[in-house]
Amino acid sequence: MFSKACEYGIKASIYIALQSIQGERVSLKKIAREINSPEAFTAKVLLQLAKIDIIKSSKGPSGGFEISKDKIDTIMLADIVFAIDGNSIYEGCALGFDTCNATKPCPIHDKFVNVREELKKMLLNTSLYELATGLEVGLTFLKQRKS
């Protein structure tokens, strides 16, 4: 569904959002530890998000990543996914045709309309804020416990 890069991006964003709500800036090292992702690879992903101002980064000691409090509830899952994986998931043709559309559809185009709409709606309506608060109250998790 999503690329690994996008998975890390989503997880990291949620974690950064939560910390930002609590007034904390977090380092890459801590993020990688908390979402259980490869550090350097995660850095590249965060860089992408920083470049389009979804997150803010600062160098130096006590540096790290944060998200402006007033942005947390306007940043949608769609923004993050789009920044990393592009729009192919919810716009692209399921069979890979780039000329597929309602008037000249591939065999499964019509079948997919509902799925795509449902996905798109979800991504557009889910804010980082909701996701972060679910995590805050312990309803959800970002890291699998070792077995």
Next chain:
Amino acid sequence: MFSKACEYGIKASIYIALQSIQGERVSLKKIAREINSPEAFTAKVLLQLAKIDIIKSSKGPSGGFEISKDKIDTIMLADIVFAIDGNSIYEGCALGFDTCNATKPCPIHDKFVNVREELKKMLLNTSLYELATGLEVGLTFLKQRKS
């Protein structure tokens, strides 16, 4: 969404189904030409489908691939996707956790329920027969026209 292998598998299956409805067996070469896919790679995919009896293959001159007429309307998109990509698309966690479920959900689990259900329903309810007939009457296409 789907892997390339799966895309080719779906396209090929639809094409074979259509030809089988019309009583024709088709060669790999023709399939690859008609769905515009790499021949050898497509062969591997078809082999996977043949091994679980979704399609039938025969060697030798006048050999090729076909699907039993009486199976065409009971083979669902889900069968093909499952054979090639496994069930991760509609069963797996969107963030890649393998312990994610309703009682211990990842942050986007609940958000994804509808999408996954919609996808699953669609894959389970779409038969090769419908897809093949849509193609037969020229409503849909399997190969992009060159520009």
Next chain:
DNA sequence: TCTATTTCGGACAAAATTATCTTTATTTAA
């Protein structure tokens, strides 16, 4: 100003996916 800490940037490496090539096995039909 110096040092330690952190992100940034680029090169590199490993792994997975996609694609090709070559040989082998099977089958049909002459």
Next chain:
DNA sequence: TTAAATAAAGATAATTTTGTCCGAAATAGA
């Protein structure tokens, strides 16, 4: 029985994605 046509199988290659490493740049604090 031989030749031609076809799928099967396996080795190899190319590409993409994922992951690592290291030095550079920035910044805070001593």
